[in-house]
Amino acid sequence: MRALTSVLHSAAVLLGVVLLLTGCSAGSGGSGPETGQKIRVALDWTPNTNHSGLFVAQREGWFAQAGLDVEFLPYNSTSPDTLVGSGAAEFGISFQDSFTYSKGAGADITSVMAILQHWATEIAVKADRADIQSPKDLDGKTYGGFGAPYEVPKMQQVIKDAGGTGDFTSVTLGTSAYEALYAGQVDFTEPFVAWEGIEAQLRGEPLKSFRYTDFGFPDAYNVLLIGHSPWLAAHPEAARAFVQAAQRGYQLAADDPARAAQDLQDANPGAFTEPELVTRSQDMLAKDYLKDAQGRVGPQTLDRWQGFSGFLVDSGTVVDANGQPLRARPDFATWFTNDYLGQPT
Template identity: 30%
Template sequence: MFSHMRGFASLLTLSILAWSGCSKSPSDDKSDTTTAITVQLDWVAEPEHGGFYQAQAKGFFAEAGLDVTLIQGGPNAFPTQKVAAGQVQFAQADSTNTILAIGEGLPVTQVAAVFQQNPSVLMLHAENPITSFQELEGQTIMARPEWAFLPYLKKKYAIDFQLIPFNFSVSNFIADQNFIQQGFYIAEPFFIEQGGGKKPKFLYAWDAGFDSYVVLVANSEWAKNHPTQTRAFLAAYIRGWDDYLHGDPTPAHELMKTENSNNTDAFLAYSRKMIIDEKLVTGRGPDGGTAKIGQLESARFSTQIDQLESLDILKPKGKLSAEQVMTTEYLGAEIFAE
């Protein structure tokens, strides 16, 4: 739960860049026949990582000649920074924070989508009369202050609201019928209902035009030097998602429970169902479906860059283009040919 807590830590940038020149890759010690790949997850093992765990549990990575290690994340995982330092080859992250990291000079690129829409939302009680972003004027919201959606809201709707520090809990939300907080809507609602509350309603960031991805981030140099392995990794990962969504998720769920003892069968089933129902992996648009898994669109990255520049979060203007922050060259059309 609380997987949206993947803050962008620009204060680490200089030290990360220094480390990247001397860090040993986890794949350096493997044989010529198997490539070791380490993936830093953004949160603890949960259904948002279903593609990884299904591919691992069912041997899709191994079939591709890859020895993949999945490292659970948390509030201070700093996945993008670890990729930049060469400590891991890939990581799961938010596309907004990754664009900002690249703007700071980190040598990473976004190579595939995890979710076509980021599930970070504002949660409100169902009885709350607020139904639009404009009505947030003067409200108090508990959220991560670095969430770029917040200044975007203020600017787009000419509103202001008070922020209080995020405490990684839904207890305040359950206790206060007027409480508004940031949430990851494929996780927190389950725990709210488990705690005696009612299912909340949401204000979706993409409805305001802030349409970010959850992405796979790669070390740019490693991917460039290992294109075959990168393509094989992404193909196995996408195959894992397809199987997790449309097949039996038990292999992934059993592995997730082993990795994260807080997982229950009820939560895993709930979160997976939300991912499927909301079409987070396959996309909501008319072009959505199995073939959309993992795919990225440069136009959306261009829009994100423009938005971050307009907020003066990404400086200077014109510094980055979509082609500098993402690539589709490792996504093969043959993945679903069978």
């Protein structure tokens, strides 16, 4: 469900691509969306329930009603942060963690909507590990990771918050981390509980997981919808039309998960071999992740950005375009906007 090893390249490479391609990205003005306005959306992985609201909006005809011709760019080795930052896509799926590193390095991206309002990944171990009852028990164990710079600082802090020292061995395995966990080759990893967590249950390999926030770690917008900043400025009406249609799709996913799961599968025939995985995942996202504390879909707050992204900057792992650690927290209020969202009904 994720491609963490490809989400982040080095800061210098990312900025180089951005500077090379940004010049042709903004296009000319436009006070409103023209009929058939082309919009490209970069996906972060193969279609899954994190994308359901987008496919719902497509299947229900809401993009077309808004005068938009929306194309989903299939996942490839170039991350959505890079594609959107360069102008090769107008919008894309991102994550608050990867976004923080890309934006810190100068990527021309803005978060326009929180798709998931909370962490949907957790620390997971095999359910039969009686010796691991808390993250503090992970001291001295082996973590199967994905090679992203935020993983170790986050895991260290959660373990410390739980009363441990934060000392563990980390090996980069990518999506092979799950098989390594099942085989006992690593002790813990970080799955999406609404996808790999359910997948593990369906294959008879149940997991036991720990939420970061249960131990005082800051919450985060696990999945984001991001836009190319110059394009947003040049096409505000088209941007608003797209974001509100997508928001409507995710609202339906939150209110009627069965219909959303069906729309997702109908839009991607043959992509899902286990319909139960899709329906159970969509149910979980609708119940626990798509809505904020006020029951709204999409909004973001400065507190949430300052909490987790601030932690990453303070850890010294977020670097600028020259590869140097950021010495001060940026103005996170400039990293996101709620201006394109529709008002709650």
